[in-house]
Amino acid sequence: MVSIIYNKTCFLKSVSKISDINIEHGIEIAFIGYSNSGKSSAINSLTNQKKLARSSKKPGRTQLINFFQVISNFRIVDLPGYGYAKCPMSIKLKWQKLIYNYLKKRKPLKGLVFLMDIRYPLKIYDQYIINIAINQNIPIFILLSKCDKLTLTQQKKQFQIVYTKLKIFLQDVHIELFSSFKKIGISKLQSQLNIWYKQYK
Ligand SMILES: Nc1nc2c(ncn2[C@@H]2O[C@H](COP(=O)(O)OP(=O)(O)O)[C@@H](O)[C@H]2O)c(=O)[nH]1
Ligand SMILES: [Mg+2]
Incomplete structure (x- = not known):
């Protein structure tokens, strides 16, 4: 069993276009989801660092693709959140195109942490991204984030709803309850990343 030390993860670079990435070795796993869904907080929890990926109360602040190096041939990527209602359409479209191109073209990309x-799973743009991932054969690991906001009964209910809907499209549905605040699901996330890393090492 591979075991990776996540708390040594460090910032590598930020880009606003795919052609600026310039890193082709190794593999990477991207964190994706709506703006404000908890991506940056999840990266911070995963790596046990407070400010590695900026987490903001203002949704939509992460406008770039941010790369972090876990170990030399393994990166995690913080993608710009989609669907932030209050930003101009031109910016929304730019982000959507950036994410779309990244998912379609990025060879080292081997998995998505979704x-x-x-409380609001499988919104319209989530469904769109899941479709792209299925078409591109990119495996998905779903984190139902901020689970601390619901009771255990509600959590189980939401889990079941998401599972049932996705089972129609996906052969293997991997979903975990997750909370950065309560440190729930972090070891499950690490195990999944270890598995992905091991597959491509
Ligand atoms: N209750 C709760 N709030 C969270 C959790 N994770 C993040 N948040 C809050 O949700 C907001 C967005 O988080 P952030 O990580 O910046 O989301 P991002 O836009 O997807 O990167 C912030 O106000 C966080 O404090 C969590 O596990 N539980
Ligand atoms: Mg963020």
């Missing part, structure tokens, strides 16, 4: 606020 964050969905447990």
